[in-house]
Every structure is written in C-alpha cells, then in structure tokens.
Amino acid sequence: MIKNLKTISFVCVGLLLVLAGCKRDEYYIDGGKAQADYPGSMFEYLEQKPVPFDTIAQVVKLAGMEDVFRNEDFTFFAPDDDVVKRTIGSYTSGGLNRELFLLGRDTVKQLSDISPVVWRKYLMRYMFKGVNRLKDYPQIDLNLQSQYPGQLYYTYGNDVCNIGVIYGDANGVKYIGPRKLNMIYVPDISNPNFATFINPISSSDIKPRNGVVHTLAYSGATLGYSYSEFINDVYFTGLTSSSN
Numbered sequence: 001m002i003k004n005l006k007t008i009s010f011v012c013v014g015l016l017l018v019l020a021g022c023k024r025d026e027y028y029i030d031g032g033k034a035q036a037d038y039p040g041s042m043f044e045y046l047e048q049k050p051v052p053f054d055t056i057a058q059v060v061k062l063a064g065m066e067d068v069f070r071n072e073d074f075t076f077f078a079p080d081d082d083v084v085k086r087t088i089g090s091y092t093s094g095g096l097n098r099e100l101f102l103l104g105r106d107t108v109k110q111l112s113d114i115s116p117v118v119w120r121k122y123l124m125r126y127m128f129k130g131v132n133r134l135k136d137y138p139q140i141d142l143n144l145q146s147q148y149p150g151q152l153y154y155t156y157g158n159d160v161c162n163i164g165v166i167y168g169d170a171n172g173v174k175y176i177g178p179r180k181l182n183m184i185y186v187p188d189i190s191n192p193n194f195a196t197f198i199n200p201i202s203s204s205d206i207k208p209r210n211g212v213v214h215t216l217a218y219s220g221a222t223l224g225y226s227y228s229e230f231i232n233d234v235y236f237t238g239l240t241s242s243s244n
Contacts (some may be wrong), residue, residue, distance in 0.1 A: 004031050042076060042208040043069035052215075058111055059084060063119035074156070074211045075128045077183050077199070080218060084111075085126040087223040087230060095222075099231050106239055113158035122159035122224035125185070133205045134181045140164025140235045150184070152180050152192055160186040162195065181214060185225040 038045045043066055046053040056078060060069050068074075088108055089095015097107040108114060140150030142161070150164025162184040168177030173211035181204050202217035224230050 005028065016176070019050060025171050036205050036207050038145070038206060038208040040208055041070040041214060042211050045208045045213060048079070052082070053078065055081035055111070056086045059119050059184055062112055063123050065120060065123060071210060073131050074129060075132045075214070076211060077126045077201070077214050077216055079126060079216050079221075079223060083218050083221060084222050086221075087227070096231055096234060100235070103235070105235065108234075108239065113239045114234055115240060117231075118233050118237055121157055121233065122230065125159050125224050126216075127156040128153050128161075128163075129156070132208075133212055134165060134179065134214075137163050137165050137181060138174075139167055140182065141166070142198070148204075149193075150182075152186065152189075160189050160192070162186055162192060180213050183214075184214070187226070197221070 040048070041126075042055065043060060046057040046060065046069070060066055069076075085093055086099060088111075090097050090107075091099070100107045107114075111119075138151050139148045141148035143148045148164070150162045153161055153163050155161060164182060166180050166182055167175035168179065169175065170177035181201040183199045183201070184195040185199070186195060187197075188193050188194060199213045199221065200217045206213040206215075222230065
C-alpha cells in the first residue's frame, strides 16, 4: 500500500512539472545562441552601438576614413569611447587638455579641433589587413614566449603589434581552459618581446559585412598607447580653426 502511494505521488509530481513547463511556454521564447554576424558595414556597426562606440564612430568620420570602414575588408581592434575621453581629459583632470593648458595653448573643446591627420594616425594603429577571427591567431604565453610567441602583425600605419591567444588552465591542466585574444603594441621591432602595452580583448569575432571587430578591454590606457606621443602630435600639428 505504501509502495503504491509513493508511485502515485511520483506520477503526480511529474504531471505538475509537465503542466508547469507547458504554462511557461506561453510566454517563454528561446532566443537561441547570440549571433556574431552583423548585417551591415563595420562603420554602421560602430555607429549603431552608441555604447561604447559613438565617439569612435565620430573619430572615423573626422579621420576621413568612413569609406574605408564601410567598404574595405580588415580587422579592427576597437578602443572604446572612454579611451578617447580619457586621452583628451580636461585642464583640471589631466589628459591632453591639461598639458595644453599648462603650455599656454588652446584646449580641445570638441573632437573636430584636432587635425584629421592625427586622428588618422592613431586610428590606423588598431587596423590590420585581412579578416581574422580569434581562431586565426596563434597561441601566446607571456611567461613562455620562446615556445608560444604569438605573431607580429603590421597595422595600417606600419606600426607593429604582437597578437596571440592566451590559453587558460582548467582543473590544474595547462592550456585546456578558456581562450582570450590579446593585442600587444611593440614600440621597438628590434625587441619584440618587450611590451608595455598589453591589451586583452573584452569581446571578439563580431562580423560585420566587411571585416571583423574585436573590442579592447581597456583599463586606464590612452589612445595609441603613447600618451606623450599623442600630445606632441597635437601640439606640433596644431588645432583646427574651429577651436578659436
């Protein structure tokens, strides 16, 4: 008798779970896997992602490279808007404007105050020929670069970066864990293993119609990796007439 009651109880619980599942189906829709493909150009992707790329989209326009981002196939390691804002700064909080203020020069009031030549130079440091996803890059181990060195790539501006995938560990076993793409700026090609600007990627393999976008996970970095170089370029190039 007791055994029969247990059997009946299990059957009732099972029916309740099925009914609950059916009820959920009335409002629950499985969205499936996230899609990495974007049905538009790279420029449209940046422009339609106001967080975190509305400022970067403006820089593309100011650099006169909108047509490239709409039509040319390439790989873009995209800095976010905070990088640009941090680089410009203010006369009280640091950044470019603080240095210009101390030098007695006009400060930047809007992005168009900076010469397109400067914007183009620093934007091209994040652009690479070819369409490369994470799977297309070799392994890099920053503690064992003699065996896993990554690979050197030239940017659109002929700067050099070492790009590779760090293979994480799992359960004490090396290289079988999660994989993360990294881009490392190489200031001196004669010493490619010396790198002070290591940029992990926060998201990778977004695929617009032309090329691939990898988003850099910045934390305190400035545009173009060299803060002093950016200041010097703006200082010697001068601001456009819109700043007067």
